[in-house]
Amino acid sequence: MEAEQIEAVRRFNRVITQRIGALEDAYLSREHSLGLSRLLWEIGSEGAEVRVLRSRLSLDSGYVSRQLRRLESEGLVTTDPDENDGRVRTVRLTDAGASERALLDRSSDELAASMLEPLTASQRDRLVAAMAEVEKLVIASLVRIEITDPRDPDARFCLRSYFAELGRRFDGGFDPAQSIPAGDQEMSLPDGLLLVATVQGSPVGCGALKLHPDTGIAEVKRMWVSSGVRGLGLGRRLLECLAKEASTRGTSTLRLETNQTLTEARRLYETAGFVEVEAFNDEPYAHHWFQRDLKPV
């Protein structure tokens, strides 16, 4: 990494935190403290359970409790016990609370507008485009990839999303019963593994391996990337991560099959060193079979 780039990032951080900080001071410090406003915001129009608020903002339970009492005494929220679980309490905004929250929303809009306002139309377009690029790449830098139990909720979410996408994209839909299966056992060590990619706790992609240590072959399955984070090279990162995991577990050849409608996946495999080979199984949904040799570690 070059010193110049680091200097550029530092300069950016300095300018941006100053600017946004100054604006937040000016706009958001209405009658409530920052903490109260944050809580009010996080409750949302639907209401929220106290324990959810606590974990989302990662705050102490006593602290949240006191803040809620204060909001209550100002008539901005009401808290009622949960119907199913008497320990849990649910906070809801009153009308006054909702309008207070709307005010915060408007302030945020004004804050954003004040960054655009002094600029010409073309400068605004450039700023918005550059911000989108920064945002995207910063999110990319937040991706964490970890081996995850297939029964984990995040893993379940990814697998469900994967099947849903195949259903949407395959000509004639997708029926898991027709396809070669990959059960939880096959995606758990030592038979295989599942990688889940997350951004700040939310699952955004996955990829699995079925290991066959006796033959030195491993199959790549369940490659999926959420539409929100496409174009960030996450597919490639997952694939390389799978290759590394396979390699350290005695795999010399990686195999996978794919459907003709998944063109971007095919391009990914080709540019990642896979070569198309004869069909090595009878997966009914596959049109292309790929293979890649791994360098031993």
Added chain:
Amino acid sequence: MEAEQIEAVRRFNRVITQRIGALEDAYLSREHSLGLSRLLWEIGSEGAEVRVLRSRLSLDSGYVSRQLRRLESEGLVTTDPDENDGRVRTVRLTDAGASERALLDRSSDELAASMLEPLTASQRDRLVAAMAEVEKLVIASLVRIEITDPRDPDARFCLRSYFAELGRRFDGGFDPAQSIPAGDQEMSLPDGLLLVATVQGSPVGCGALKLHPDTGIAEVKRMWVSSGVRGLGLGRRLLECLAKEASTRGTSTLRLETNQTLTEARRLYETAGFVEVEAFNDEPYAHHWFQRDLKPV
């Protein structure tokens, strides 16, 4: 301004403040509080006067004093009275303080590096480029233009910079004595005015008017934009601002002359509605004379 753009800016602000905030928590919260670290940083390797620190960080004098006592008691700084002015005290870092500051510096580097580290080389380049663009445009949105007394230090700085630049760029240099002068009086109301553009307190550009109410003509003089903020349309903003000020003061025609080496200025004048005319004065350094009619207010 479009709602979409505002939404994009808000999303950017959210993502970036979260990201930078989280990183700062992780990296910068060493043994000193944020306030002490900020002060330590601001003192710099050269040392600084207490009053300068106070105004730069816009902090209460009592507060700064107490913070300094604390840094002193930890052996990180020394404060000595100024040689010339016994009221002023100058703070300097001790060796321990300097190494503490170097540590902060390194943390900032690591923080920046951690944003780049997970990315591929091409993504890094894109991120740095987009950050530079955002930074530039955000700075552009921070520019304030105000009528300023020519004897004000900021004004003096701009005028000095203006002459220095002419000296560098004109073939054969520039000698103010040879040129048609514009004294402080001529750039002060009611005879004229000087606009100074600042970004967060630092002067970055200027432009002056010499008014001639009897003829309805005003002359534009001393147009200068700091090299650090070029390409942001600041010249145009200054020029439009001058035109507006002239217009409200009974000017119907704006005039200016310029040197052939200032090509970007000439392009600015042409695209801002000025047309080249015969020489209307005998300014020895001028090669082109321009004029523009103003719509009455």
Added chain:
DNA sequence: TCCATTCTCTGACCATAGTCAGAGAATCGT
């Protein structure tokens, strides 16, 4: 049934980051 756990709440603390009033010394302006 009963013990462990979960969830919320209260009370007692604490550090940080200030603000405000005023005092004392040095300097400036006239």
Added chain:
DNA sequence: ACGATTCTCTGACTATGGTCAGAGAATGGA
């Protein structure tokens, strides 16, 4: 020379944003 101003400092006070221990009610699991 002297009154106004500038600069720094001390003391008293405050709000914010927490942490920690423990109590009491509800629930879950064996």
